[in-house]
Amino acid sequence: MTILIIYILIFIAAFYIVKAVSSMSKSRDDFTSLKTVTFGDESAVTPNRAASIISVIAIFAIWGSFTGSKLTPIHVPGPFIGELSFTYTAVNSSGETDDAEVRISVYDVQTGEIPDKIDIEPGLGFALNDTAQIITYRSALVKVQKNDVGGKDKKYKVIAINGESILPSSELFIDNARVYMTAKGTLSLTPYKGWQMQPVWLPSPEAVWSRLTKIASEGYKNFSLFEHLGWSLLRVVVGFFAGALIGIPLGYAMGLSGWFRGWFDPIVEFMRPVPPLALIPLVIIWFGIGEQGKIILLFLASLWIMTISARAGVSGVNIAKIHAAYSLGASKWQIMRLVIVPNSLPEIFTGARVSMGVCWGTVVAAELVAAQKGAGMMIITASKFQMTDLVIMGIVLIGVIGYAIDILMRISENYLVPWKGK
């Protein structure tokens, strides 16, 4: 919640700052700036690049400052690390009261440095001084009565902390910690946790990066990072091409023949809305958890999309083009090869882009269920060991690869079907 509010504040502040800076620095004289009606004119809305850059920076800044990253200069308060102390007042069976000091060192287990035990004099009276060690973000019982003279007596009890009286099942705050007294009268101490996320929830950016370099050089679960990602990609590519290989001719047949269309329409229309993920259990039952099952799943994921896009490509051909080709003396086969196929390419490319996206999503999901290697397997295994840095690294890599696939498809689209949308 806090993070969301901060994010919204950054959003608003950045907007006004960028606006102020850009209005100061230059007078824009391109055509769009001369338009008086821009609200509702979609063509006048261009992405503000400054906003994009700030957006990315803001995400990393928030991420860094809430995880205590070294990359960000400003951090939200982190957990208390160091020594804290308080005095408690106890009353013994004879009704006498005595004070003793407790000194506690709070340390971060992530750094691997366990501090030395604090030496403390026992002190005078029946209540003796204590020491304890607590790991950050944890709480611990501090059994102050344990070393006290008569501490096991029924009537012995702790009545005050730093002079403030405390009752069982109640809490009070001392510097950098919360002290809670259990129903049985034992003190439980929770050092101040701060606002930062624990690494197990969200590791810092550099932790993710160092995990990436580590996995990249050492591999994970018997396979290198390259192999994990490569296998996922390979499955996608094989499944996609298998789907395209069957789907495109099937789509053409459905677009050109009434018999084919009648025969396959119910099948295609029924299978199309079934999410590929719903097929995973059946595919596992039929084909097991090996490569075969995954490729068949991806094949099914892309098959219907490619079929429908090829069919749409054929149906979308302007009849004037077909008539023109016949009038120029083309045979059926020539019309197929020189008119219908090229005319359907833009639709097929759109289908291929959608299909690639679906396949990439499906392969990760399938690997989450069962796999020995692959991007999805990597993150699901890591999550079982609470290696959140690896999980985040995996998610980022999956996102980057998915994005790269889409860009690649778009580039090849521009190259292969430049007439699209013209």
Add this chain to the structure above:
Amino acid sequence: MKGLSIENISMRFDLKNGSSVQALKDVSLDIKEGEIITVLGPSGCGKTTLLNIVAGFLAPTEGKVVLNDQIVLGPGAERGMVFQQGALFEWMNVQQNVAFGPRMKGMPKAEQNEKVKHLLEVVGLAEFEDKAVYELSGGMQQRVALARCLANEPDVILMDEPLGALDALTREKMQGLVLKLWKETGKTILLITHSVEEAVLLGERLLVLAPRPGRVYKEYNLPFAEMGVNMDLREVKKSEGYSETRDEILSIIWEMEEEIMGRTDESS
């Protein structure tokens, strides 16, 4: 016998609700080789249906089309088509579009290229061989369509409102081009149009079709196409008889249109 004859053509479309539409009734027309004929009529008079029958895309319910003593049974290379727009192949450049017909015939590459080069010069697109068709303006695209049609050396050129989507100025230029090509190539041309002016200017013979059922209402023999070959079209429009003819046909069309409107008003 050389030439194109349309013999007693009727066309009925059966609708799904059981009724039927008589798109054409008993249309006959003899076209001599080398004639240019324009067909005019209000919307829904069956102009395009007639053209599609001649092209062989539709089979008439009655009657037949005979070209050079051969009954037309389907589309063929001897009847070239020029469409309003959207019939060029975007995945081919100008050169490949124009070469399409010769390529279908299996003409050698060198011969194809020579032919395309010549035709592009004729239609005024000599520099545009390698351009993509979607980079061209509407008028230029129609020039390519004309060249593509001519490259196939058809006996008859069928034009389905070829200039309908062009702006007025471009349209006028293209009308001149059509006349020029007609004279230079000596092809038989059957041109369908919405524009009375265009029909009067370009037709040696002008056919006015009446709707419901589509039939030949009136036929004119006009001198303006012949004049237009050597004269600026704007001059032709000033010549004697032009505006009278145009006005007469216009009022015929207007009457027909009004009758259609009236009929739909009653039915609604």
